[in-house]
Each structure stands twice: as structure tokens, then as C-alpha cells.
Amino acid sequence: MAAIPSFIRDNVYIASSEVTAAAEDAALAIRDFDHEFGSGIAPFSAILLRTESVSSSQIENVTANARSIEMAVLGDDSKRNATLVVDNVAAMNAALAAADALDTAAVLEMHRALMKHADPKGAGIWRSEPVWIGRSSSSPVGADFVAPDARRVPALMDDLMAYAGRNDVQVLSQAAIAHAQFETIHPFTDGNGRTGRALMHAMLRNKGLTRAVTVPVSAGLLNHVREYHDALTAYRKGDPDGIILLTSEATFRAIDNGRRLAGDITAARARWKDVIKARKDAAAWKIADLLARQPVVNAKLLEDRLGLSGPTIWRQMQVLEEAGVVQGFDKFKRGRHWKSDEILDALDAFAARSGRRGRG
Known part of the structure; x- marks a missing residue:
């Protein structure tokens, strides 16, 4: 049976003290990371956005090495996965460009950029058919999750974006809940996960938590894909704590990894000065x-x-x-x-x- 999600526009959710503290600590870490690397290392914003796109694609089993991705940036379309990752970069750029005006048009533009090669006919269009997760690709029978009837999608997305625009909710918790609601709605036939994670970053930029760089949260989620999917399942059953906590924990892992990447790039540039x-x-x-x-x-x-x-x-x-x-x-x-x-x-x-x- 297709899911019937609740509207969340006016949702008032009080997380546990543990989850609230984790989300606030993670938000502060994001702000510090943005300040540290947004002003200190000029090219790092582009690199971080690329790494987020790579990790988000990996969650969906779309993988490519760095050289293939960079060749795809230059127009080499011989490696399909690399092309799809570059399209994810375009979706992330669309998300950040639309951060000042979070609405359904922005989401459609993110998806259009993401799917322009993978599904040009369906890119930037709400689905008109059933979708489900798990088991058979031909029937929803026995599926782990059946998304809402397609006719409900426009109203659910209007409601979601109204929630995303609120300014009275702790930012990281709000972004995690919005992402989980997006994945529950599953508004597209394909590309929902990557678009939903791009939406999270648009929200973080919209709320001013990030101003210059993209914290590669997907790299933190990639370490715990099973737990990520379990947390989305728990959300659909009425418990948002799991996705908020996991997003907070993923943030710390991503920041640690991002700092190591920054160190490697800084070391390379220092060596270049000598040679x-x-x-x-x-x-x-x-x-x-x-x-x-x-x-x-x-x-x-x-x-x-x-x-x-x-x-x-x-x-x-x-x-x-x-x-x-x-x-x-x-x-x-x-x-x-x-x-x-x-x-x-x-x-x-x-x-x-x-x-x-x-x-x-």
C-alpha cells in the first residue's frame, strides 16, 4: 500500500536532549569549518562541492575515480558514471544558487541539472507513476517502501518547502527532517536521494550556516549506509531522532575527512612553491x-x-x-x-x- 505521509508545514517536534545537543554541536562545527576554509583556502570551496557530489553519488552506487570525473568536467563523456557525477555537481550548484528562494521550482531545477543525461525526458518533472524501494523492479508487491500516490506529490512538496522555509526550527534538525520527508515523498522516478541531499545543502546555505563551502555530509553518511536507510525507515514510522542524530554524526566525520583533504592539498601547494x-x-x-x-x-x-x-x-x-x-x-x-x-x-x-x- 502506498504511504500517506503527514503534512509537516506546521510541525512542532521536540527531539530528545541527546539528539538536540548533537545537532547543535554539529551546527557549530559546520559554521566553524565554513569560516576556517571559506576564507583561508580560495580553491577549497570547489573541491568540497565536488567531493560532496562524489559521495552522494556513491551512496546510489554511482562511482568513478577522480581522474575520470575531472575528464568528464572537460567534456569527455566516455565514462558514464563520471558524467553522472558531474551532473550531480551541476545539481549541487543549482541547489546553492537557489538557496535564497527555497521553493518547488528550485527543487525541479536541481533535478533537471542532475538528470539531464540519465533521464532527459523525466528531468525536472514530478513523477506521474508509482515508485517503490526494494525487491522487484516490476511490482511493488513485497517492497520495503511504496511512495505516496503520484497525485499527492505536488501538495506534499509545497508543504515540504513551506517547512524548509521556516526560521523557528534548529537548522540541522530541520535540514535532516526535510531530507527524510523528501525521501518519503520520493517526488521523482529517479534521482531522489541525490536531489534530497542537495536540498539539505541549499537549506544550510539559506539559513546562513554555510556561506562559502559545502560540508561533504554525504561522505559521512557513506560510512553508514545501512544505518542511513534504517533512519529513513524509522522516520517514516514517526521517529525523526535517528535521521537527525545520524546527520549530526555524519557531519563530524565529513569535517574530519575534509580537514585531511585540505591538509593534503595545502601540502601539495607548499611543495610546488619549492619546485x-x-x-x-x-x-x-x-x-x-x-x-x-x-x-x-x-x-x-x-x-x-x-x-x-x-x-x-x-x-x-x-x-x-x-x-x-x-x-x-x-x-x-x-x-x-x-x-x-x-x-x-x-x-x-x-x-x-x-x-x-x-x-x-
Whole structure:
């Protein structure tokens, strides 16, 4: 039987003291992390947003290594999963861009960006058919959860976004509950998990908890996928404590992992300062700064982003290759590319530490 969720627009939920304290501590940790890395390391906001998108995709078993993802950013569509991760980055950017106006139109835009390659016909459109979780893909019989009738989706989403817009609820608890309600509504035929997690980040930005960076909460959830799904099930049975507590705990894990990633990138940039033999005003330094957030580049990207001419690009990339900062390679039909193995290794190490554990 299809679920019939309650409306939550005016919901007043008082969590246990343990959960309330955990959510408040996690919120403070997010604010501190945002302040620390939002102002101190310029390229880190882009890297963190990318890592959140990678982890959110991994929860849905969409995996790709850092190099494949960076190639997809440059337009290489030969690796489908990498393309889907890049679409998730686009969905996250849409979420943050819409943070000032949380409404259903913003959610549809997030989904449109996410699914533009995976399901172009269904992208950005509420579902019109039944969906369920578990067992058979052809019938809801015996399913773990059957989402609400499609005709209920528009009203449920209007109600959810009204709740998301409230300013009288503890922010992290509100974001966790909104996410769980979104997953209960399951408003799309596909892409619900990734869109719902993007919505959480839009809410954190809307409430001012984050201003410059994206805390990769999904990397923390990825460590405990079974518990994550169990917490969503408990929410559907009327107990939000689990999803609030798990989101709080995931926040601390994500922040710890994010700090380690920041340390790896900072160490790489410090080493580059010692080995790059170029004048202080040379374009090689601008390219090095770009590599810290875009670790695979080609001539077109460098021309578009930095305004460099072709001859300048080749001269400066030779300097960086000789210093061991980049490694050049040729991509069939796409010309010469350069990669920073140090940054790619740091991103893959972040993903490995996140590690999907448990099944659900």
C-alpha cells in the first residue's frame, strides 16, 4: 500500500536532549569549518562541492575515480558514471544558487541539472507513476517502501518547502527532517536521494550556516549506509531522532575527512612553491592555483579560465612538467591534457576514507 505521509508545514517536534545537543554541536562545527576554509583556502570551496557530489553519488552506487570525473568536467563523456557525477555537481550548484528562494521550482531545477543525461525526458518533472524501494523492479508487491500516490506529490512538496522555509526550527534538525520527508515523498522516478541531499545543502546555505563551502555530509553518511536507510525507515514510522542524530554524526566525520583533504592539498601547494622555477608574475603560478581545484586541464580550459595564449600555455606547462607538478598525456581526439597526480591522489584518498560500508 502506498504511504500517506503527514503534512509537516506546521510541525512542532521536540527531539530528545541527546539528539538536540548533537545537532547543535554539529551546527557549530559546520559554521566553524565554513569560516576556517571559506576564507583561508580560495580553491577549497570547489573541491568540497565536488567531493560532496562524489559521495552522494556513491551512496546510489554511482562511482568513478577522480581522474575520470575531472575528464568528464572537460567534456569527455566516455565514462558514464563520471558524467553522472558531474551532473550531480551541476545539481549541487543549482541547489546553492537557489538557496535564497527555497521553493518547488528550485527543487525541479536541481533535478533537471542532475538528470539531464540519465533521464532527459523525466528531468525536472514530478513523477506521474508509482515508485517503490526494494525487491522487484516490476511490482511493488513485497517492497520495503511504496511512495505516496503520484497525485499527492505536488501538495506534499509545497508543504515540504513551506517547512524548509521556516526560521523557528534548529537548522540541522530541520535540514535532516526535510531530507527524510523528501525521501518519503520520493517526488521523482529517479534521482531522489541525490536531489534530497542537495536540498539539505541549499537549506544550510539559506539559513546562513554555510556561506562559502559545502560540508561533504554525504561522505559521512557513506560510512553508514545501512544505518542511513534504517533512519529513513524509522522516520517514516514517526521517529525523526535517528535521521537527525545520524546527520549530526555524519557531519563530524565529513569535517574530519575534509580537514585531511585540505591538509593534503595545502601540502601539495607548499611543495610546488619549492619546485616551480618561474618568476613571481609568471602564468605558471596562476595555473598551479587552478590545478588545486581543477587537477586535470587542457589548453582550452586554460585559455577560457585564465586568458592565456597558446604559446604561453605550452611554455608554462613545460615549466610545470619539469617541476613534476603536472604530468602530460594525450587523449585520443581531444589533444594534450595535463594532470596533477598529487591532487588526484588526495581526492581518491578522501573517497577511500569515506568508503561505502553496509548495504541497504
